[in-house]
Amino acid sequence: MTKDFDHGITAIDTGFFRPCFDASHLIVEHGRAAFIDTGTNYSVPLLLDALRARQLAVDAIDYVILTHVHLDHAGGAGLLMQQLPNAKLVVHPRGARHMIDPSALIAGATAVYGAEEITHSYGVLVPVPAQRVIEAPDGHVVDLAERELLCLDTPGHARHHISIYDARSRAFFTGDTFGLSYREFDTDKGAFILPTSTPVQFEPDALHASIQRMLEREPTQMFLTHYSRVTDVTRLASDLFVQIDAMVAIARVHARAADRHTRIADDLADLYTSRAQAHGCRFDAAQVRELLTMDIELNTQGLEVWLDKSKH
Structure with missing residues (x-):
């Protein structure tokens, strides 16, 4: 295509x-x-x-x-x-x-x-x-x-x-x-x-x-x-800035949790779902999470690596 x-x-x-x-x-x-x-x-x-x-x-x-x-x-x-x-x-x-x-x-x-x-x-x-x-x-x-x-x-x-x-x-x-x-x-x-x-x-x-x-x-x-x-472009850039900061905040909240990966992933899913639905997307929470499964997982991993590097 x-x-x-x-x-x-x-x-x-x-x-x-x-x-x-x-x-x-x-x-x-x-x-x-x-x-x-x-x-x-x-x-x-x-x-x-x-x-x-x-x-x-x-x-x-x-x-x-x-x-x-x-x-x-x-x-x-x-x-x-x-x-x-x-x-x-x-x-x-x-x-x-x-x-x-x-x-x-x-x-x-x-x-x-x-x-x-x-x-x-x-x-x-x-x-x-x-x-x-x-x-x-x-x-x-x-x-x-x-x-x-x-x-x-x-x-x-x-x-x-x-x-x-x-x-x-x-x-x-x-x-x-x-x-x-x-x-x-x-x-x-x-x-x-x-x-x-x-x-x-x-x-x-x-x-x-x-x-x-x-x-x-x-x-x-x-x-x-x-x-x-x-x-x-301007609106989308603003959306990115807000979400970058929100993702960092999520990572920091769960930095010391024993189940850090799961907690970060769940909060990222909630963040993206709430924003998608506020944007008027037709998908329910489960559908949003399904479409973004790969990205939620990779973003979680990225945040965890950043957290671990930040310690040093």
């Missing part, structure tokens, strides 16, 4: 987990193109299908840009690069080594999800040759047929995270820094959003600062990996 937007931007559903959960974005400029985030190995045929549907050859892709190297964003990068003879891989300097040698990335993900789940959901990661990797520090500009894509260092969700600003569309491609907004939660009030503190590098102060830094460019739209375009 794909959806075309103005300024040559297309959202491609990567097929990960459920429909409208995980997106790759294609930007086309004067017959040249770039992917931002790739999904998993199983997403690669869908990305190639999107090229064919737009009558783009594989050698028209100049760049594969990764917001960060978590596997739902970057797991398919190596396999995709094998199909794109002219493409360079653009990634945060902290993430580059994990694309060249993904062994540590696989080990870290396996510790969180388990080996069987990694193979089932992501496949076998393919290394990217070092000579095809471009490190993108803060301020790096990707020149896509003279269309400048500005890479900003945006930690908070992960320390190896960049967000990409496209002045042509006044849009950021935000990976996970601008949170998660699943289309099932859209109402007449617009999009619903929540932060993601996926382990192991959640830093609430840095996340606040990264969001604020993006707002300073006055974007009119954000393209999220989960899931695609949102436009009520």
